[in-house]
Amino acid sequence: MTAITGAHFIAGEESREGRNIFTGVNPRTGERSTVQFADATPDEIDRAITEAKAAFEIVKAYPVEKLALFLETVAGEILRLGDVLLRTADWETALGIPRLTGERERTCNQLKAFAGYIREGSHVDAIIDTGDPDIRRMLFPIGPVAVFGAGNFPFAFGVCGGDTASAWAAGCQVVVKGHPSHPQTSELFARAVYGAIEKCGFPKGWFSLLQGAGEEVGQNIVLHPLLEAVGFTGSLRGGRALFDMAESRPRPIPVYAEMGSINPMFITEGAIERRFESLAEELVNSITLGVGQFCTKPGVIFIPDTAPAKTFMKHVVAMMDRKPPGILLNGRIRKNLVHAVEQSLRIPEVKLLTGGKAVDGATAFENTVMVTDAATFLKHSELQQEHFGPVVLFVFCENADEMRKIAAHLPGQLTGSIYAEKSEYHHMGPLFHELIQRVGRVILNGVPTGVRVCHAMQHGGPYPATTAPLTTSVGMTAIRRFLRPVAFQNVPEELLPEPLKNENRKGIMRLVNGRHTRDSISAPPAE
């Protein structure tokens, strides 16, 4: 294993031109890494994206099997990094080896899942209408994509995370802007990617890693004329800034920003009565998972204004209290969390039940529970904003109808959960339908943390959960963000791309004259 150098990796070449220096920091000890990283310069950014564009011209001719093999090879190369990846990431994030081991598995499985998905071939969404004129359409890669890695998932939403995997699967080149909170981890991933590029014979411009802690780096990436799209996971402030920049370009490009959520959870009397102990445990585990640094963390829990619900809440408070505070990812997250909690507690009708303060010494924050009533929650928009960390707000509601009304006033959310007993479903119908309009994923009797990577997953939601509510950043359909339809009119068989030819050699699913079929077309196309 080569030592970590602190360079950018631009089409396989190390580069180090910038003067704004930053380093990784161990959030457990505050110790700074000896490896220095620098903000990518405009010239470095230009080289990375120009090389990506050049790689596009080569890779667009590759068969899909070659792309699939590349994705699988990256997964193998990540595992080949071995323990140094886990140890480095743990040093930079304090997320712990077990969690990181699991996240690594998810990251590799995700790459392999996309390989399987594109190998099957139906993802090009082939549609054919024979007749006069003969029209056939399928999806094509859009070109160079920039991915802004997230701080809270250094693997699964990092250099080789979901955005990157889905862009690669689409046939798009990726320029990653590594998260400044774990630059050494990012560099290790870059080495794994170039290992796969080498083994698979891809052009080196297919991937670049740019490091940076300053806002200008992101700006210069998003404003580059050859860039076609942006994937981002992070804060509302950061995502919106990139979105505004991208839309202000002479040629606007889409920004797929996932910007977090308060993930409202609605709990009925029946659920509290029947599941008391297990429910409290599920909740506390979900709230404190990854030290509350999940975009799907349940941030606000709506419970009935009844004596059993109050007892339940007290039980949750006691469990939160007993949990030792975890180490947050970095000082900035702690600072933002201190600010958000202070702001909420400044509202007289919001009461602190436990926690509420930063922990001295380490980069940590106490496990925190606050409580308020429905009217206060609706009146104060600051309560409707994400508190990124191990913090939850209980809100007392009169009845199911008040819960529905609250849901109707919520800004867009990644998820919405309902805990209810079967006998209560008929009461919960209106709330359930309200949530469909507000969230990307509706969960029944389960916590929102834990996003299964599968075909049906929708990890997205109306603004401000994302800037692109019609798309997802997790699951196989995430690939569609990087594919553009092109129609062919009266194009003869010999010029048509494989998936649109009469003979359906791979037997992919196509919509032919309005009918889904894997059959070949017997009639010759118009010419």
Added chain:
Amino acid sequence: MTAITGAHFIAGEESREGRNIFTGVNPRTGERSTVQFADATPDEIDRAITEAKAAFEIVKAYPVEKLALFLETVAGEILRLGDVLLRTADWETALGIPRLTGERERTCNQLKAFAGYIREGSHVDAIIDTGDPDIRRMLFPIGPVAVFGAGNFPFAFGVCGGDTASAWAAGCQVVVKGHPSHPQTSELFARAVYGAIEKCGFPKGWFSLLQGAGEEVGQNIVLHPLLEAVGFTGSLRGGRALFDMAESRPRPIPVYAEMGSINPMFITEGAIERRFESLAEELVNSITLGVGQFCTKPGVIFIPDTAPAKTFMKHVVAMMDRKPPGILLNGRIRKNLVHAVEQSLRIPEVKLLTGGKAVDGATAFENTVMVTDAATFLKHSELQQEHFGPVVLFVFCENADEMRKIAAHLPGQLTGSIYAEKSEYHHMGPLFHELIQRVGRVILNGVPTGVRVCHAMQHGGPYPATTAPLTTSVGMTAIRRFLRPVAFQNVPEELLPEPLKNENRKGIMRLVNGRHTRDSISAPPAE
């Protein structure tokens, strides 16, 4: 038939509060209509969109069959308007009764095609992954949509045009901003829509028609907090202005703007030699169709720098010369066209071969042919901009490679066409693949005008052809612009929407555990 009143139609109620007055104008004579229209006021706009939102809450519970019947009923009500629709539109647009009769048929067929499409049911894109957790997702309507009608297609892209039909098919309410160039035509359509609303028992807020000639009307619509998306067909300037406004909102919303194109056409030596006469006729008909006021009009034609090609061009010039100039839709289009042609002719290397001037007396412009060379075309961005009207620019190219290079420098286009003989296909491969990256539809040996309404049609393209290159405004997949995915996690059968239940009652196509199938699911879902 009730007389045309000049009112807005807000959830079925006539309204007339504004003071900025405008009228329809007969472009043949310059005569002003006696019916006065007014710009919609902020209050009128607010009522229309608020009523649309209220209608959403009702219609979202309707079965898809009820939506399909509504679409078909609208088609019937449009036909029931009878000749008055054709005569009124002809008076306002000068497009002629035959063309308008054809366009009416297309408009009605489009409504019926969407009815058939949603009735089949697979458009909800149901995806199911059983297991733990059980995840099922499908598409849901996004809510109120504003449609800005186009001037050049008063029917097919008008009040009941493709944007409206696809939004309705998705289950979204539509507030139409009528084009100020044919307000009386728009009003007639509104009457047809309310006829269908009445017959089908829909809430009146399901549709509103707002009139307006001032820019503030569009602004106030796009900035309304309850609006979810915008469909627009028109100029780059107009589309970009709406886009910028929508993206600057506290909660940005998508703008699906189709903003025209120069629709490059590449012609080989072989095609000129073998098709001389028929090709010239096809071209001239396509350039002058609808007086050149098609977003798919071939605006720039690239031909080889050879003697036969020059002869061919002269032949086209002679044919253009012989065609009497047609009447343009309105004075503003003529003014813009005069400006665009003057700007192009100011370039010394651009030569005028015929036409070039506005026609005295009527709202018309001479059939115009200009010519230049490849280097000049690449150097001057004004030549790469749409000249909306019966105007074409020939560009001489050295060889197929120069054609490819030009294609690589083109801004995004709705279409790109190649005329070539079979023996030349191997030369044209690089150009063909270049066009795939630049255009929404690649055409071989055919003109771009005439957009077939079918499943496979892609009427879109990279910016500046549209603001949303991953979508289409014509064809069945246009519906996807107004549908948002929602996933359900561990939701029991009784709460799941019909398309996601275990039993696939309608036999729609679903992706179940990665496999396309119309089968029901035998295993019970997790609970």
